[in-house]
Structures are given as structure tokens and as C-alpha cells.
Amino acid sequence: MTIRSMVVRLVEWRARSFSDPAERLQFLRRRLGSPPANRGSSIRALTRLPILTTLGLAVAGISFMPACRRTLGLALPFVLASAPVTPKAQVAPPAVVQNTAAASLPHVWQVENNRQFDLYSNGLRVENRFQASTEPRSYLAFSRTGALALTHERFTRPAGIVFHTTESHLAPFEEDQNRKLKREGEGLLEYVSRNHSYHFVIDRFGRVFRIVEEGDYANHAGNSIWADQSWIYVNLNQSFFGVAFEARSRPKEGELPVNAAQVHAARTLTEMLRARYGITADNCVTHAQVSINPGGRSAGNHTDWAANLPFEDLGLTDNYARPLPSVTLFGFSATALLEEARDSPLARGLEAAEDQVRSDAAANNLPENRYRHILQTRYKDAITALHAKGALQETN
Amino acid sequence: MTNTNTQAISAIGLDVGTSRIVTARRKDKDLQFAKQLNAFVTIPFSKLTQGVLKKERIPHLIQDSEIVVYGDESERFANLFHKETRRPMLRGVLNKDETEGPTLVRHIVALLTGEEVGEGKKLCFSIPAAPLGANEEVAEHETELKSMFGKLGYDARSISEGLAVVYGEMESSNYTGIGISFGGGLCNVCLAYLSVPVFSFSIAKGGDFIDSSVAELRGEPATRIRTIKEESFHFNGHFANKIYDSLAIYYEDMMQAVVAALKDTFASVQNMPKLSRPIPLVLSGGSAMAPGFRDRFEKILRDTDLPVAISEVRLAPSPMHSTARGALVAALSDM
Numbered sequence: 001m002t003i004r005s006m007v008v009r010l011v012e013w014r015a016r017s018f019s020d021p022a023e024r025l026q027f028l029r030r031r032l033g034s035p036p037a038n039r040g041s042s043i044r045a046l047t048r049l050p051i052l053t054t055l056g057l058a059v060a061g062i063s064f065m066p067a068c069r070r071t072l073g074l075a076l077p078f079v080l081a082s083a084p085v086t087p088k089a090q091v092a093p094p095a096v097v098q099n100t101a102a103a104s105l106p107h108v109w110q111v112e113n114n115r116q117f118d119l120y121s122n123g124l125r126v127e128n129r130f131q132a133s134t135e136p137r138s139y140l141a142f143s144r145t146g147a148l149a150l151t152h153e154r155f156t157r158p159a160g161i162v163f164h165t166t167e168s169h170l171a172p173f174e175e176d177q178n179r180k181l182k183r184e185g186e187g188l189l190e191y192v193s194r195n196h197s198y199h200f201v202i203d204r205f206g207r208v209f210r211i212v213e214e215g216d217y218a219n220h221a222g223n224s225i226w227a228d229q230s231w232i233y234v235n236l237n238q239s240f241f242g243v244a245f246e247a248r249s250r251p252k253e254g255e256l257p258v259n260a261a262q263v264h265a266a267r268t269l270t271e272m273l274r275a276r277y278g279i280t281a282d283n284c285v286t287h288a289q290v291s292i293n294p295g296g297r298s299a300g301n302h303t304d305w306a307a308n309l310p311f312e313d314l315g316l317t318d319n320y321a322r323p324l325p326s327v328t329l330f331g332f333s334a335t336a337l338l339e340e341a342r343d344s345p346l347a348r349g350l351e352a353a354e355d356q357v358r359s360d361a362a363a364n365n366l367p368e369n370r371y372r373h374i375l376q377t378r379y380k381d382a383i384t385a386l387h388a389k390g391a392l393q394e395t396n
Numbered sequence: 397m398t399n400t401n402t403q404a405i406s407a408i409g410l411d412v413g414t415s416r417i418v419t420a421r422r423k424d425k426d427l428q429f430a431k432q433l434n435a436f437v438t439i440p441f442s443k444l445t446q447g448v449l450k451k452e453r454i455p456h457l458i459q460d461s462e463i464v465v466y467g468d469e470s471e472r473f474a475n476l477f478h479k480e481t482r483r484p485m486l487r488g489v490l491n492k493d494e495t496e497g498p499t500l501v502r503h504i505v506a507l508l509t510g511e512e513v514g515e516g517k518k519l520c521f522s523i524p525a526a527p528l529g530a531n532e533e534v535a536e537h538e539t540e541l542k543s544m545f546g547k548l549g550y551d552a553r554s555i556s557e558g559l560a561v562v563y564g565e566m567e568s569s570n571y572t573g574i575g576i577s578f579g580g581g582l583c584n585v586c587l588a589y590l591s592v593p594v595f596s597f598s599i600a601k602g603g604d605f606i607d608s609s610v611a612e613l614r615g616e617p618a619t620r621i622r623t624i625k626e627e628s629f630h631f632n633g634h635f636a637n638k639i640y641d642s643l644a645i646y647y648e649d650m651m652q653a654v655v656a657a658l659k660d661t662f663a664s665v666q667n668m669p670k671l672s673r674p675i676p677l678v679l680s681g682g683s684a685m686a687p688g689f690r691d692r693f694e695k696i697l698r699d700t701d702l703p704v705a706i707s708e709v710r711l712a713p714s715p716m717h718s719t720a721r722g723a724l725v726a727a728l729s730d731m
Contacts, residue, residue, distance in 0.1 A: 009672075012570050012590060021567045022728030028571060028591040029729065107630050107687075144568070154426055230713040278687070 019151055108268075108275040118210075124268035126200070127209045130193040134216040139238035141231040142382060152385060155239070158214075159228070160283025161273060162221050162236055162290055163266075164198060164244040165257065165304040173204060173259065181205075188246060195219065198242040200269060206261025208269050218242050223301065224290040225332075225379075227325035228282050234382050236290055240283070241273055249304045257308050267314045281316045288337065288346060289319065292326045294383075297376055299326045299350070300337025307344030320345035327353035328360070330382075331375030407731065408509060408550070409724025410521040411560070412501065412541065414485045415580030415603060415682065419508040420720035422728065429717045430508045432467035435481040436500050437474040439463050455507050459496065466500050467507055480619060487600050488524035488557075488582040489537035502544055514550030520727035521545065522557040522719050524582050525596035555726045556596045557719050558586025564722030565678040565712050573676040574706075576654060577719055578683035580604050583654050585661075589669045595661050601653050603683040606646040613642050631688025647686065651693050655700050662703050674707035680718035684711060 011028070018024035112119040118126045140152040141159065168188045171180040185203045192198055193211050198220045201209045212218040220242025226233050233239045243266065247258045258266075273279055286305030293301040300306065311318040326332040327350070334350040341347045361371035409420035418431040439445065441461050449456045449463065454473075457464040465473045474481045484490065484497035484504075491497050523538045538554050545552035555563070561575030561584070571591035577584045580603040586596040604618075607625065611618040621639065629643050662668075677697070679690055694709040712718040 008590070015570050015590075021563070021725045022731075024567060025563060025571060025591055025725055026729040107628055109628065152425070229710065275687075 021151070108272045120268070120272050122268045122271050124208065124265070124272050126269075127207060129209075130189045130201075131210045131213060132193045132196055133213045134196050134218065136215055137217050137238050139217075139233070140386060141233055141239065142385075144227065144230055144232060158239065158241055158273075158277050158279065159231065159233060160226065160236075160240045160279055160285065161270065162224070162240045162242050162285060162287055163305050163309055164220060164242060164287045165247040165249050166192070166201065166244050167248055167304060168246060170204070170246070170248060185246060192244070198244040200241070200243045201246060202243070202258075202262050202265045202269070203246045204259065204262065206259070206265040208265050214241070220244070221287065221290060223292050223294050224287075225292055225326040225330060226283065226285055226290045227329055228280065232325065232329060232382075234379075234386060240290075243269060243273075249306065249308075258310075263310055263313050270314050270316065282319070282322075284311075284314070284316050285319055286346075288341070289322075289324060289349070290326070292332055294379075296336075297332050297379075298336050299324050299332045299334045299353075300340060303337070303340050306337070306341045306346050318345065319349075321348040321352065323353035323356050324349055328356045329375065330379035331357065331372035332379075406516075407518040407724060407727040408520070409560075409720045409722065409727055410505065410519060411557070411719035411723060412485070412521050412523070413579050413682075413719070414483065414488055414582070416716070417501070417504050417508060418716060418720040419505070420717065420724040421509075422724060427717075427721065427724070429714075429720060431716065432504050432508055433471060433481070434485055434501065434504060435470045435483055436464050436466040437470045437477070437479055437481050439465065439473060439477055455503065457499075457503065464496070464500070467504050474619075480617075486581060487602075487604075488527070488579070488584075488598060489534060490540060498540055498544055501541070502548065505545075506548075514545065514548045514552075517550055518727040518730055519545055519550035519552045520555050520560075520723040520730070521552060522560050522723055523554045525556045525558055525584050525586065525598045527582065527598045527600055553727075553730070555723050556586055556593065557582075557584035557598070558596045559588060559593050560719040560722030560726065561678060561680045561712070562586055562588040562593075562722065563591070563725045564718040564720075565680065565710075566676060567725075569676055572671075573678065574658070575678050575718075575722075576680065576684075578602060578650070578654075578679065578681035580682065583650065583681075583683075585654060585658060587675075589671070594667075594669065595665050597657060597661055599653050599657050601650045602681075606643065606650060606683070609646045609649075610639060610642040614639055625686070626682075629686050631686060631692050647683075647689070648692065648696075650683070651696050655693075655696050659700055659702055671704055674705035676707050677709050678712055678718070679709065680712040680715040682716055684715050 015024050015028050018027055108120050108122045108124070110118060111121055115128060117128055120126075136156065137158065138154060138156050140154055143151045143153065166188060169184060171177045171184055173181065181204060185205075189201060189203070189209055189211070192201055196212050196218050199210070199212050199214065199218045201211055203209065217238040219237055221236035221240060224234075224236045226236060226240070245258050245262050245266065247262070249257060251257050270284065274281075274284075286309050288300055288303045288306035291302040292299055307320075311320070324332075324334060327334050334354055338347060338350045341350060357372060357375075358368055361368040364371060366374070407422070411418040413434060415434055416431050417434045418429060421428045438459075439462065441458065441463050445463060446456075446458065449465070454465060454469045455467050457466070470481045482494060484494055484500040486493070490501070494500075521541055523541070524534055526534055542552050542554060557577050557579070558575050561577050562571050562573060565575060566573045566588075572589050574585065574587050582598040582600055582602050584596070584598045587594040603622070603625075607618040607622045610616075610621045614621070616639070621643070624639055625643055629640055631644060631647070679693060684690070690709060690711040697706065697709060
């Protein structure tokens, strides 16, 4: 490695400590002598920097540290912890692997809309008689492009879907149980509507009921974390749709958690939501994957759909193997959930997440517990930011 | 280091696009975006109409014997009066056939910013890069806009649209990578290394090219094609509908042209920096929003032998905002 490339890497490393994009750009342009942005082919200025000049610039970059520290915010612990001699020691933000399969969206449009029901071109019919409203959706998502410091933006567009089970009482699904099945279903719908528990419920006959208006939040996910390639979502009531199956995660032996009619309805509902809101398959997940216990810093507080969600049958890619963002980005422990999900597909995602934390810690020359602690501090800061913005909703 | 709290209320990023104008501003730590169609429609003047427009607060101007409705409302009025909207800009620059183009751009910007005078605020506006295979007068366009914003009281400067995409979307790679904006009039491309532009270019194919080509092929009005394209077109599956088929063909043509131009530019550029690792590529702009666009583009790109390794092909989280966001970052970094 030449001195010049070392200097460039040092400047690059220093730039990463700026969480504010404008300040980072300002730093880079000052250190590298970048001309005004609209002048083309100005890379010569960089490639022809004399070594002594670049060394001087690098020293200037280091001397910039005090001013930097004022703006480091969340990045500060990482900078101090790594105390790098070479750029290699920089703590890099953990990565989430993007699941690009099934990223393409289906095309579905609304055919009819009235007070009783909505009809869509893929055959989906949504019953509106239990519809309730809360407040319009509005949430902060944290950018993944901001290195380790958390910058955020406010959104009103739903980012994904969380699948739940109602865990309610279930009568045997048999012909002579019709009255009981209907009565229990209605009772459930009234209850979840009153509590704004989900956006949609799919009953045992495969009927889809709108519980909370699509433009409003619902109290479905509580303390929860998910992330896609660009954004980190904390507490998903506002940012994700909640879709619940009238079902139990652990049915009696020999029974399936859901029936074919429910799966078909969920598929058409998922198609509609993805088509209408541009939701990627990566952001269609189960409650078990996103739920956390913030006090115990553990993943998997709720465990509905810890296994058996038929992703493929819903037109989605199996997400179970994806490393859990609560573990890789915020250092939560997956031990308890791993116990719950042993021998299930989710175990692969949990193990992958734990492996990733270990390898990220090693890459940053930090003991695993220290690295995990830093990630957990990051979660605390995210919650503080949500509090400060009045964006932290009560959780269920 | 300058105080970003002061910056927060005194800078504007502006994407002056052929089909839309988008503003980005920062208040505290939040980014705020607003957009309006860069279009207008004229309707015959009458006192009654003028009164209704005033009452309904519909942005308009009176010019001679006509009322000019501009911005988003122009589309509604165009449909109402069975007319086509007109554009103050064409293929990325001010439309020479529309003499009132600069005035309308000024009014649309004022509508978006909610202010008639800039009071010395920093404003960074996007301009297209020098085009390949087209004759637009970018320099003249830039000068005219800069002068116009200067007269409004802004401290204005320009930024190449592709570079704005890099500044808007590539913070995580220290502004290293390829930013592409698939706009209405042009596709703008920029490779930057640590914020420094290595090359920028544009090609004269964008959303309008797709609309007009399909319209001509299928004998339909371009407005209808645009509506179909924006509301229901997607790349996946087989199309029974011939319009979808044609849209897919011309989208592909646009992507092929961008990738071919990218390859040619890499071959001809001098002083290429040594890239120690694969670089990201970000897609943005309204024409990149069709479902499946990213996948199709990536396939074309991966089938092409480029001299640099691409780490990822990413669609911007809000493709319509990328340029304005990058222009805002540039404006704030100047303070």
C-alpha cells in the first residue's frame, strides 16, 4: 500500500465519524480539495495530490478530532473503543443481507369499494364491518447509510407486514361446530377491533376483515425491530401492517396451524398490500422474528410464527434464515428464542445472526461482549431519539 | 465546523426536472420534501374562472387573454378541458419553444418553497450533465436558472444531477459510487470517488422517450401511456397487453443505452482512480420506480463487462427525492 493510498484511507476513515451527511461531505471536500460540485472530471485534483500535501491534509484531519467529537453522537463510543492506529480498526456497521428473491411486486388493483367490503382484482375481498381507526401512520426510520450514527427520517408509507396468530380459543374445525366457529370468530373480531390489535384478521373460513384502517397504526407489534437494506425500523406498530390469522402457533398434534382457505386469503391480501404500497418481500416477516424484550435485551419476546409460516405459499421468499436485525444491529441475545425455535427454520436465522455478531466483533478487534454492549447502547440511543421526537408509542 | 442548526432552516435542495420539481429542506434533523409537476395548461380567461381559481387557491397566472394553471393542478385542468399539459422544460433544460418557461419554473419553485424571496438562503439546484448524442444547451440553462434564483434573493449554485444522487444516497460509501437518475427527459449518470466527480454524462432517453415511443407505436396518446406506465406497469411475467409489452421494450432500450454509455465512458475516461473495493450503484428518479426495474437493470449490468466491480445495485428508498436530497446535502456542506 502506498503512502498516498494510506492517507486516502485515513481521510476516508475520519469521514465516517461524521453522522451528518452534509458535514461528512464538507469534510471530504475540504480534505481532498474537491472543487465545486458541478465541475466535471475533477478527479485529477485527488489523483495528483502531492504526498506531502496529502499527509498534511491527513494530519489536519486528525487535528479535526475535537470538533468532530462534538458531532459524533452515537458514533463516539465506536471511535473511542476502536482507537484505531490504522483504518482497519474502524468499527464498521453490521450488514444485513438483502433478500432479493421475490422482490418483484405483483399487480393488483381495487375493483370495488363500499361500506361493506372492498374487492380487488386478484379476488381478495376485505370485509369492513369491524373497521376501526386510530391515528394516521407516521414513524421515524433510522437510516442504514449513516455508518454507526443513527440518522432518521419520518415516513407515512407502510414499510412491511408482520404476520401474527391471534392465539385465541379455537373450536374444532368441523361441520357440526359451525355455530361455535362463527360465534368465536365474531367475538374475536369485536375484541381486536376494540383494541385496534391488527390491521387485518383472517378468520378460519378464510375471510379477510379489516380491523384498523390501512392509513392508521395498529397495536400489533409492540417492542420490535426489523431492518431492510436501507432502513432500521424500531417498534413496528406504525411502520408495518399487522396481519393476524385466527390460529394458534402450536396447534394440537397432527393439526396444521392454519387451513388452506386462510393461506389462500393471506396470499391475496399480501399481494394486494405489496402491490399497493410497494412492500418488498424482505419486509414481510413474522412476529417472532421482530419481537424483542427490551429489558432483557433478548429477541423473541412473542413467538407467534416462530416456525411454520408458509412463506412460499404466500408468494414470499422464506425469510426465516435471515439474520435477525435485533441481534446483528442492536446486540440482542437470541438464546431464548433459539431454545423456542430449536429444529425450526428460524434457528438458522438466529444462528446466522449470532455468527454475524461474532464476526463483526472480530472484524472490529473487539471482544464479543464489548461489541454487543456497544450495539445495545445504540438501541438505547434509538429509543431516546424516538422519545425526543414523540415517536415512541405505547407498546403492547 | 459550522452550526448545523443554523443550516437547518437556511438551505434548499432543488431538483429541477423535466417532469417534476422537487424541493428538500431540513428542519431540525428532519428532511422535508415537496414536489409539483413541472407543467402548465392554459385556459381561456373569464372573470368567473379567475374567481373560482382564487377561491379554490389553485396556482395560476393571468397572461393576456389566458389563465395559466401550473404545477400539480395543471394535470387536473388538462383532463377537464381535454387538453395536453405543456412543459416549461424539455429533455432536462428550459424549453425554447415555451417563452414563459423560466417564469413558470420560478412560480412553481415559489409554490414549493412558500416564499417569494430567498433572503440569502443557500440554494443548490440540479442541472443535467453534458448530454451524449443530444444538443441541449446545458450551460445556457444553468446560467438562466442561476440568474433567476439570484434575482429571487437566493445564494444559488448548481450541481450535476448524477452527482446529486451520489450525495443523496451514498453517504455510507463516503460518496463513492455510481448514481443514476432516470428522469422524465434524461438519464443522468455520475461516478464519484470520495465525493469528487470522476465523470458525469446524460443520455436523451427518459420517461418521456418511453411514453412517446410507445404512443407512436400503439397509436395512443402519450398521456394515456404515461398513466398506464405509472399506475400499473411492472416488469414481471408475460404481458397479454401490447402496451405493457411495448413499455417493457422501451424501458429495456433506455437501460441498455445507459449501461452501454457507462461502458464507453469507462473506456474513455482518463485519471481513473484506483478503486480498492467494489463500488455501489444507486438507481433513482421517477422512471426507476416501475416494479422490477432494479432487477432488470442489474441483469443488464451484470451481463455487461465493466472495468469496475459493482458491489450492489440499489434502488433509492425514495427515488423521487434522491436528487433534491443530494442538492440539499451539497447546499448545507457549502455553509
